[in-house]
Each structure stands twice: as structure tokens, then as C-alpha cells.
Amino acid sequence: MRTLRVELGERSYPIYIGPGIxxxxxxxxxxxAGEQALLVTNETVEPLYEDTVRDALFGYALxxxxxxxxxxxxxxxxxxxxxxxxxxxxxxxSVTVIxxxxxxxxDIGGFCAASYQRGVALIQVxxxxxxxxxxxxxxxxxxxxxxxxxxxxxxxxxxxxxADTDVLATLPERELKAGIAxxxxxxxIRDPALFTWLEENAGxxxxxxxxxxxxxxxxxxxNKAEVVAADELEGGVRAxxxxxxxxxxxxxxxxxxxxxxxxxxxxxxxxxxxxxSAEMGWLGAADxxxxxxxxxxxxLPTAPPRIPPERFMELMSVDKKAxxxxxxxVLLRAIGEAVVTADFDDExxxxxxxxx
Amino acid sequence: MRTLRVELGERSYPIYIGPGIxxxxxxxxxxxAGEQALLVTNETVEPLYEDTVRDALFGYALxxxxxxxxxxxxxxxxxxxxxxxxxxxxxxxSVTVIxxxxxxxxDIGGFCAASYQRGVALIQVxxxxxxxxxxxxxxxxxxxxxxxxxxxxxxxxxxxxxADTDVLATLPERELKAGIAxxxxxxxIRDPALFTWLEENAGxxxxxxxxxxxxxxxxxxxNKAEVVAADELEGGVRAxxxxxxxxxxxxxxxxxxxxxxxxxxxxxxxxxxxxxSAEMGWLGAADxxxxxxxxxxxxLPTAPPRIPPERFMELMSVDKKAxxxxxxxVLLRAIGEAVVTADFDDExxxxxxxxx
Numbered sequence: 287m288r289t290l291r292v293e294l295g296e297r298s299y300p301i302y303i304g305p306g307i308x309x310x311x312x313x314x315x316x317x318x319a320g321e322q323a324l325l326v327t328n329e330t331v332e333p334l335y336e337d338t339v340r341d342a343l344f345g346y347a348l349x350x351x352x353x354x355x356x357x358x359x360x361x362x363x364x365x366x367x368x369x370x371x372x373x374x375x376x377x378x379x380s381v382t383v384i385x386x387x388x389x390x391x392x393d394i395g396g397f398c399a400a401s402y403q404r405g406v407a408l409i410q411v412x413x414x415x416x417x418x419x420x421x422x423x424x425x426x427x428x429x430x431x432x433x434x435x436x437x438x439x440x441x442x443x444x445x446x447x448x449a450d451t452d453v454l455a456t457l458p459e460r461e462l463k464a465g466i467a468x469x470x471x472x473x474x475i476r477d478p479a480l481f482t483w484l485e486e487n488a489g490x491x492x493x494x495x496x497x498x499x500x501x502x503x504x505x506x507x508x509n510k511a512e513v514v515a516a517d518e519l520e521g522g523v524r525a526x527x528x529x530x531x532x533x534x535x536x537x538x539x540x541x542x543x544x545x546x547x548x549x550x551x552x553x554x555x556x557x558x559x560x561x562x563s564a565e566m567g568w569l570g571a572a573d574x575x576x577x578x579x580x581x582x583x584x585x586l587p588t589a590p591p592r593i594p595p596e597r598f599m600e601l602m603s604v605d606k607k608a609x610x611x612x613x614x615x616v617l618l619r620a621i622g623e624a625v626v627t628a629d630f631d632d633e634x635x636x637x638x639x640x641x642x
Numbered sequence: 643m644r645t646l647r648v649e650l651g652e653r654s655y656p657i658y659i660g661p662g663i664x665x666x667x668x669x670x671x672x673x674x675a676g677e678q679a680l681l682v683t684n685e686t687v688e689p690l691y692e693d694t695v696r697d698a699l700f701g702y703a704l705x706x707x708x709x710x711x712x713x714x715x716x717x718x719x720x721x722x723x724x725x726x727x728x729x730x731x732x733x734x735x736s737v738t739v740i741x742x743x744x745x746x747x748x749d750i751g752g753f754c755a756a757s758y759q760r761g762v763a764l765i766q767v768x769x770x771x772x773x774x775x776x777x778x779x780x781x782x783x784x785x786x787x788x789x790x791x792x793x794x795x796x797x798x799x800x801x802x803x804x805a806d807t808d809v810l811a812t813l814p815e816r817e818l819k820a821g822i823a824x825x826x827x828x829x830x831i832r833d834p835a836l837f838t839w840l841e842e843n844a845g846x847x848x849x850x851x852x853x854x855x856x857x858x859x860x861x862x863x864x865n866k867a868e869v870v871a872a873d874e875l876e877g878g879v880r881a882x883x884x885x886x887x888x889x890x891x892x893x894x895x896x897x898x899x900x901x902x903x904x905x906x907x908x909x910x911x912x913x914x915x916x917x918x919s920a921e922m923g924w925l926g927a928a929d930x931x932x933x934x935x936x937x938x939x940x941x942l943p944t945a946p947p948r949i950p951p952e953r954f955m956e957l958m959s960v961d962k963k964a965x966x967x968x969x970x971x972v973l974l975r976a977i978g979e980a981v982v983t984a985d986f987d988d989e990x991x992x993x994x995x996x997x998x
Contacts, residue, residue: 362718373789376959401757404784404795405875428760433729439760440796519761603732 288504292423293515294443301423301447301507305496308335308411308450311342317445318346319407320380325350326368326395327386331413334456339386339411349375353391358544360390360429362438368398382407382445388414388461389421389548393439396427400442410444414457415465415499416549418449419472419506424514424527435535441519449507451499459585464549466491466584467530467556469502472509474556474577475526478622480505481580488583525626529616530555536601537590546591553586558638563618565634573621595639644860648779649871650799657779657803657863661852664691664767664806667698673801674702675763676736681706682724682751683742687769690812695742695767705731709747714900716746716785718794724754738763738801744770744817745777745904749795752783756798766800770813771821771855772905774805775828775862780870780883791891797875805863807855820905822847822940823886823912825858828865830912830933831882834978836861837936844939881982885972886911892957893946902947909942914994919974921990929977951995 287304302313323346327336332352340348351371353364372381383406385395392410399408410422428439454462466484473481483501484491490498510527517524534555537546546554560577563569578588593601602613614628615635643660658669679702683692688708696704707727709720728737739762741751748766755764766778784795810818822840829837839857840847846854866883873880890911893902902910916933919925934944949957958969970984971991 362722366718369787369794370789373787373793397757401753401784401794401796403793404782404797426760428757431725431729433726437729437759438725438757440757441760 288500290504290507290511292443292511294518297443299444299446301449301511303418303449303451303500303503303507305452305500306450307448308453309338309342311344313446313448314342314384314409317407317409318382319445320378320382322347322375322377322380323349323382323384324368324372324375324377325384325386326353326391326398327351328353328355328391330355331387331391335386335413335453339384349377353394355390356544357390357430357538357548358542360394361431362429364394365398365401365429368395369402372398372402377402377406379403379406382409384409384411385422386411386413387417388412389417392417392422393427393436394429396425396442396444397429397439400427400440405442408442408444410447412447412449413453415454415462415503416468417465418454418503419465420468420510422447422449423507423510425518435538447507449503451496451503454494454499461547461549462492462494463585464547464553466502467549467553467581467586469506470577470580470584471527471529471552471556472506474560474618474621475529475616475624476513476622477505477509478620480509481621485580485583488580492584522626525614526616526624528626529618529624530557530559532602532613532615533558533590536598537593539601540593540597541591550587553581554588554590557581557588558590558642559616560618561641562615562630562634562638565637566617566631569618569620573618576621589642592642595636598639599635644856646860646863646867648799648867650874653799655800655802657805657867659774659805659807659856659859659863661808661856662806663804664809665694665698667700669802669804670698670740670765673763673765674738675801676734676738678703678731678733678736679705679738679740680724680728680731680733681740681742682709682747682754683707684709684711684744684747686711687743687747691742691769691809695740705733709750711746712900713746713786713894713904714898716750717787718785720750721754721757721785724751725758728754728758733758733762735759735762738765740765740767741778742767742769743773744768745773748773748778749783749792750785752781752798752800753785753795756783756796761798764798764800766803768803768805769809771810771818771859772824773821774810774859775821776824776866778803778805779863779866781874791894803863805859807852807859810850810855817903817905818848818850819941820903820909822858823905823909823937823942825862826933826936826940827883827885827908827912828862830974830977831885831972831980832869832978833861833865834976836865837977841936841939844936848940878982881970882972882980884982885974885980886913886915888958888969888971889914889946892954893949895957896949896953897947906943909937910944910946913937913944914946914998915972916974917997918971918986918990918994921993922973922987925974925976929974932977945998948998951992954995955991
């Protein structure tokens, strides 16, 4: 097991990564606020892993709420199910919310933990690669609105993250690949060594080799933890983590959050960001090709679906990264070096959108 | 105009109190995050005061959302109206939410500001005495759940509070009195001089004398600001502000948040707390009578409606002040001195409930 730490002063917390740790009660116990806990999970994960977590929490008053599975349920209505469960079980402020599932479960459960009685303890137990390398770490929680993704939410740090690599054995192939997209992202924005490692170890990762998975997750979490520690509330450098996300969110909103997985949309979005960086003369054609080749190697899309450029612009304009009417984009200066900028060439953006 | 300051480091902010300040653009301008603002108000306040605020914000892109009036609308459904307005007007992270109304408008608008894109700027413009002396200051925001009051919310400090005493001219008599209940509360928990001042100036306050109102609001805000500065997230001393609230919330939940005004429920709750303090031998009968007499002088209830004691206990048990299964109550050691305790005599509580 590897243990990393997100350094946020009083709100610092550990990330545990390794095989077979889902059922280790000693990893949960120090982070539980009281005797009561609510397990938030979904209908897919519950039959697979809830019993293991239950055993780990023997002796606690553990209730559960089982949500429907899918990004389309990441909304305020589903939050109601969690709030109803918390109230029906008379949970007080000392309750700990434990999310067991992928990014959607973590985002919903996390937001409910942030909002219930103005904030209760949270432990994230991510069961998808995407959630393990990204969404469970860093405190971003929230739900979608019909007019935009993640528009309603809160910053609420967990007390611990428990990432068991064994649970990835049951993850559908397509979701594994979607998770790898975020690992590639850390390589692109700030870790050229990780990018090279991915080029050299793509086969082992796709084969779910335990050591390869642990390395990919730990290096991703290390990168994310460093960025979050430097800029918890996304005043600056944290926005780098949104590489591919402004383009990607537009794809997800256009397609109704359902036909494209988040990681797939991010993969296409990163390719769009790379191409636009090349249009602006910041990145060479060879590096664009290198990024696309790696994503292709993982079976990920390297282009968005057909969306008229005007419509694409409109979808991007509601993105959170827009400020004072001016869109901010994450672009690449090199493989392993990204910048956040509102000072981009509009023509380069238009040409990029028109190229697909 | 009097200006107070809530000292919270980077999140410190001013409270402006005085007649005719609603339309002063110079009080808003330094606290607006960008060019866009969303005014959240309700159908009662909008025709009276929205135009004045609009004039003050001439030159900004000011949108509005007009909510139905009443505590029963303080729920997640009404939050949707605010989120819809924010998204429909394409508000980005630089938007400022301005709440113009009483506690319900402030609590809903504040929670939406806390949650929209994980937190945007907020200016509170309270138009009821209750909101001016209590709910607009201190950063507590939130909505009700059918099973409990203020169960869903966030701590989100405003950037400024603008309390115009002139707007109280249109406040219904009953709401004025309900607001005075919270002023009495500050006297009871930590300010014997304010309590005595209220005994001596009850007539002037009920007559809406401008100087008396300004004094009552400023002294209340000063007390609240000191408590909040000492304990922003209610880890300790801030809980003193809940005097009468655990009993009062039970009354409000039982009666469906509608027939009793919040301040009325708090008035009855404070009398119950005083009586229970006497049952425990902490407070003399003369002081109980003094508290009840002052509240009666303001036309406020000094007893709850008929609720069976077992039901009352049940309603109290979901209260936020319960921790780890043990209820915490705010009780009185003297007029002007309160304590928060879980270490109370259950029999004294039972006798208190049975006495009504």
C-alpha cells in the first residue's frame, strides 16, 4: 500500500492506494467523526462491494442509500435521496458520509456531505479508475444543471481517500480507458516522466497489471495533491487540471451527459487543446501527434462528435472557466507544460473548431 | 450611518446600518465581484424596493429572480429557481448574488451563492428586522427539509451587509415584534446592558423610532459579529446564539413552518430555556419572570402551542445541536449569561415540557 498526503493545513488528509484495502477497518476508523455513518453507493457497486465495507465498519451504525447508476442522475433530485436518508436515520452533525462508487457517486455524496447541516465528515472510497486518479481527491463536489455541468456544488475536502486497486478488476474496459485519459492529463500538464512512462507501459496498464495500476494511480494522486495544496479553491494554478475539460464539457452537455464518458470527452478535449496550441504556434505538430497517438493507444477518442462551431462556442461560454465574459482555456506549451490563459487567439479557436 | 465590521481575516466584511442607505451605490460598488449581479428578492419586497436597488446599481448587468414569499418556500425547489436564473443569464463565477428581503430570501439566496459554481460573491440587503439583526450576518445559509429546519446549507460569508432602517416602515407589526425577539436574545445570552436598554426603550422600539431601531440593530450586530469572529463554524461559543432555537425549531417543525414566525418560536423557546434553567436551579424565578415580561411587552408568545412532551422530545432530537445522540441545549446562568451544555438534567427537561 502507498500512502500519499494532501497538504491543506488542518484539513490535510491521506490517500491510501493498493490492493485489498477496501475491507481494512483500520484505514477508516481514524477518520470517522462519530458512531453513525451513511454509505452512499449505487445499484451497480452495491452488490459487489458494500458487504466488504460493512465488515470493515463492524460496530458502527452504518446506514446506506443506493442511487441509480449514471451521470444523468447527477442532479439535485438525486441529492434529495441522500438528504432523505440522512434525515430518516436521524443522522446528526457527527455523521460521516462514505461514498463508495465512481465519480458520480463521489460528487453527489460529497456535495450532500458539504451541505448536510452545513457540512459533515466525508470519506471517499472510489471504485473506478477515473475517481481514484481524479475526482475523489481535491474536494470538488457537485451536481449538474440541465444548462451546465457541475454548476451546483461545493469545495469540501474528504478526511481520507481509500483507493483499492483490486476493485478495478470488475471495471468495464471502456471505463478503465476513460480513467486513463485523466492519467494522461497529468503527464501532459506537468509530468513529462509520467507521460513517457505511459507510452512505455500502456500494455501493462490495459492488462490491469497491479503494479502498473498502483504506479499510475499514485503518480496521478501525487500530481493532483501538489496542485491542490498550492491552490485549493482554484484561484490560479489548479485550473491547469481542467486541460481538455472546457472542450470536453461542451461535448458532454451537447450529448446529454450520457453517450460519452467524462474521460472520453476529456480525451477528445485534450486533443482539441493540443491542436489549438499548435494553431497558436505554441506546440509542434509532432507533439500533437504524440499526444493523439498515446490516447489512441488507450482506445480513447481524439476528436469530438460533429457539433457546429457556433454551437460549440455557445456550450463553452457557460463553462466555469469563463470569467467576466472572457473564456479561459488550458493550452499546452510542451508535453508536460500547460498554461491557463484568457489571452488566446480567437481565430485559432475558430480554426480548431472548424477543423473537426 | 453606523458601520460595524465582522472580523474574519480575509473574509472580513462591513455591516452598514442607518436610514436611507438602500439606494447608495457607493456602498455596493466596492463589494461587487464583477459586472454581473443577480438580485434575489420576493414578490412582497420587489414592488417596494427593487427599483431603489436598481438605481444604485446603474451601469451593472443586473438580473433578478422574484421568489414566492414565505418560509414554506425555503426549500430545494425554490433554489432551483435561483440556479435557473443564474444559468439562463449565463452568469459566470464573477457574478454577485444580492439578496433583497427577509431571512428566507437571504438564506435561500445565500445558499445558492455558496453552491453556484462552488461559490460566488454575496451581498445581503435585509429588509426585515429579524434579518437585519440576525440572519444576514454571520454566513449561515440554507434551506429546510420536510424532516427538519435548515438541514441543507452552507457557511458562506457575505462581502457586505446593507441594513436600511427606513425599510422597516413597511414591515408588518407582527414581523417587527418577531425581529425584536432576536434582539432580546442577545441581551439574554451576553449583554445585560442591552437587556436593560430594551426594558427602558420598548415603547420607542415598537413606535419604530429611527434612533432606537439603529441602536437595537447595531448592538445586535455587534454582539453577533463578536461571537461569529470568535467561532465562525460553530465549534463552540457560536452555539450560544441558538438560545431558544432548539425548542423553537421543534415548534416550527410541528406547525409546518407557517403559523408561527421564527422570532415568535424563538421567544417561546427562550422562555422554555429560562424555565428549564430555573428547574435546574441555575436561574431564579424573578429572572424567568423578567425575561417573560419583556417578551410579553413586545407582544411575543412566552409559551409553545400544545405539543405532547414525547412528540416535542422527538422533534428536538433531530436538531443540529444534537451530537452523538446527546442533545445540547443553551441554558441561562443569569440574564446576560448563557451556557451550551449536553450535561443537563433529563428530568428538568421533562418537567419543563410537561409544564406547558
